[in-house]
Amino acid sequence: MFRFLRILQTAALMGALFVARAPAVDAADTAPPDPVEDLRAATSTDATITLAWTAPGDDGKSGTVSSYDLRMAAYKILTGEELTAPIVGGEPDPRPGGETQTMEVKGLKIQTKYWFVMKSQDRAGNIAKFSNIAMGETKLDTTGPLIEKVKAVDLTHNSGRIVWVTHEPATSELNYGETEGYGQRALASSLVTEHSLPVGGLAPDTTYHYVLKSIDQYGNATETVNMTFQTLASSTAPIIFSGHTNAQATASAGPPKPAASIVFSPTTINLKSRATWMTAVLKMPAGGRAGMKFDALRVNGTVKPTQAFAASTQTVLNRYGTLWLRFRRADIAALVPYEVSALILTLTGETATGTFSAAQTLKVANNITQAEWERQQALKKEAFEKDKAKRMSAVQKQIDALKQQLEALMKKFESLQAEQFPL
Template structure:
């Protein structure tokens, strides 16, 4: 090419030949535009920012440019990241150089800082350099979309409902919102429960305000009433209030999936068979069904035996109608013919008919897993050892085996004794060949050496050879179980009480303890008396820590308060501390035994009957009853008329079982025959059965003349006597010296327990007759006495008591004045001890005969005692006193 170029300026280029014209034009067009200047960010809204600048020229600052490229970013814009900034759309066409340009960038996010820059191009595509960079933040969005008020429910199927509404705006009813949140529930929806309603999936993007919207909610259940509501959000997001709530019932689903007729068994292994079939639909051959039920059996499958066939697990979810489905049934036995069938259900569920029956045999399995060769022991505690090994395969070292058999023993394990070693439970399921396996053997005994071995099986099962046999010694156990703190008593019967508590651990509150020792007592249990408390039998084996325990203690006594406690031991055994001590009484359900020896005699006075009986117990013949009931009347008394029979009050309190009791019934009709019966009651209001029936006649009126009835003179009624051999005195009934008197002394007022009887005593001279009791009377007891002259009536009954004191005479004692000290009114066979005030024994007399004892003032060695105060007492009685010696 040949040409001539004039460098005088743009536009003066002359081309010599036509081919040069294109080159000339290109050279002219390479003059760069001036860089853009004066870009400013003006006002901002939540979604837009207004920009302004001065238009550059086509050639630097002259002419009119061809286009703008305005870009923005949330990071500062440079030449390096210009291409990754977001290009605005709808930029204005450049005005003449110097024109004031304005443009609003829309579609921005509220509350976000943006950076802006511009480049300008001429008509050839020469671009200016990067403008200045301005930054501006959009304002916050505060106006939410308006609440939808015309939500309605349209057409419905068994699983869908069509919703219709008018789109609100971005700001109330203006603009275009960003998001819908459509929810449904089987209960009416409110602002309070909107968040817990089910959210629909695939909601449409909101259209411009005022547009008609429609959406189909799917996945619903047939014949159910659903409630629907919508909330709308702008880009902030600001959420609208809740829409109106509409409801619609889905229709009833009745069409089942079609029956599968294409089931085939295409391949098999020793433990699996692969099935293929063509998927039916939800309704016949249309849509997508909900579930498959695949079953197999070693006999052909029919509708009659379908339920007895084995159901597989992990069936695939049905695909759309017409899709080819495949599934492998695993866990089968090798060399076995299996039959397979399928039923299909929709969401109701409506079930299809039984498919065609496919069959296929599994292949034979002969290759066992490889023997484990790297079994090793790891971390050890007092009761556990961790084992580690590498998983073998299903066939040698390939695939995944089916099960492990891990065993341990306190002696070396061999192929010969493997079956006799202890088998573990909970072994892990084998992982794929080559994987690291670990297992913790628990329940071991501390300080014991154990040997471990494993065999592995495939699904046949073909068993591997024995693994290597490592050994490990468990650590010594030192941590006892924690003390139980919530032992409580529950339901009780008359012989049992239920206990509950929370199981502690083997080590404090961890693990599982070995033994409980449960004890009970009728006294509070402490650590000091634990060994003397009664140990129960048949305590439960402890459960794992934290689980609830219960045990019923049996063989208890009726109506008795018991205290309970527990200690817990581990396998060492290390024993826990003592538990808390609850208490509870057994129920009192055993009534007193019935009285069988009720008897009676006429009383001493007219209209009296004296009754006698032996006391029964609280429970049968044991313990002490609480009260008696006495019924009497002129007709026989039975259980039937017991309540209506007349009751006699003021009965004595029951004595201990077996003791003789008596009462004098008074106020009866003299000479009248009466029937009497009794019952005994305990504190729990358990009542005995009726006693033997007694018939007795009340004493008739006294016919003797009162002037011939002896009158007691001494002791006076209720008098306290100091003598154990008192003298009884009565007034003579007449002046005849031929009268004889009889005296009686008894321990009871009915004169059943006679203590002393006089021989006939001649009448004494003067006005009275007396008789001294020869028998020695015990102290601290009340005695009753009476007397009669000849065959005249007895005197009135009088009482007295023997005072339990004795006197030493003289007191004080001066040896120069008196020969000794005399102790009087001593019981027969008494042991008397004389002591100093410091507690030393001075003199002791044993088995004293008679009522009195003389002391000559000497000690046990025969030496005279010193002057001073001395103490004396009679053993096994409350007779005691002081004695002063003066010298």
């Protein structure tokens, strides 16, 4: 009997220790964090608003909360209706209580008012009240596109191309001629960031003047200063690649050699497609196939081909002038901005002859607006929070059941102890 009691005493001691520790998981912290009291729009541009606030404490002004929940709407958020405002997402990790925090909200419409409200949550799952409601307004865009990386490429004795880039989508305009009076013009009204306009009907071995102009979607224009390029003499073979002036070769005059070209498949980027791959066939001119640097191939400067290139790939390229490429469809789809119906895909690379580029315009199907994207992100976040709450509830039930078992064991032990050792 005494051995049995000793076993019960040991079990009770272990149970008491567990019970003493268990409430730390679920009962030590039931107080919500303090609400944010000074949410404000600190700065703004034509497409962003930077918010600032003082981080709340987990307990009063001290400690650090676990996460933030920021909401935003293009209408005035009323007190008591904060939960109906869309979730922004991408909130920063909380700082210790009392420190200043900031967050830049991007992708906003020009000259538009937005209202913001936020709340925080601690590690015990306690949720603070919503903050004050802050309002910010994006600015009117009055700055013209930045024109840079201007080059005259693919020059021959009678033609060539002028290329440049802008930091935002804009139109393309080129005026050129043998004097600063110009006289000839090339135009493209589509809004792009990578610009390319042809120049033709030129005279051999002649200096040409040109000026560029780009206009963004808000009518802001930028025009360059006068620049020049010179055509080749009629006895000089065309330059197909830029980057190596010693790659020119003398030859009899003739028509310009073709530059690199590319054909993607499929020719439509369907954003709802479940396909895994997109392919492309690159065609290289005879004079520029050797020494392809396969690891330098990029689509729009970021997306790399997925396949491994063997030594025999260069042999095939040298012989036939074609290179088969494969890309992840999701990587290409990620290049598509909101609300566009077409996208220019430009493959760039380098061979022993110099750098090259080849472009193709693809249609875009099933694109969405920014508002729809934000709605989808809000639904994903809401589903995640619901799943998280469900899992936490299941864990809590298991802890409660174990506590009940231990409490029953303690009561049974106390009852046996009273029977064996009556006062």
